[in-house]
Amino acid sequence: MGRKKTVEFDEGPPDNFDPNNPYADPVAMLEHREYLVREKWIQIETAKIIRERLKWCYRIEGVNHLQKCRHLVEQYLEATRGVGWGKSNRPAEFHGLFRSLNFHHYLLNHLILLRLCYPDRSDL
Secondary structure, X not given: OOOOOOOOOOOOOOOOOOOOOHHHOHHHHHHHHHHHHHHHHHHHHHHHHHHHHHHHHHHHHHHHHHHHOHHHHXXXXXXXXXXXXXXXXXXXXXXXXXXXXXXXXXXXXXXXXXXXXXXXXXXX
């Protein structure tokens, strides 16, 4: 008997878990709970990685961060939607309008700020 060449993890939910009667098999219920916690931690850590990339992009790009880092902002917003302990798992369609309104409000505030800082420019 030798060592295994690779480590294999069971990454899916347990096969014998019944969501209609979760207490029928206590072992499957605990395995399902561990699966949910593991998936939640993966989502949280993914959001942290994207946040670090976004911070780096803001520092490097400077004033051009609105154009250059937009894809990271969208990835971060998507990664943080419904992530965290105690967050509701609402469908994405309930978030869409609020997100687009926030983005337009953000752009409008930047435009107003640019016009206040540079009143003599006509192209803003």
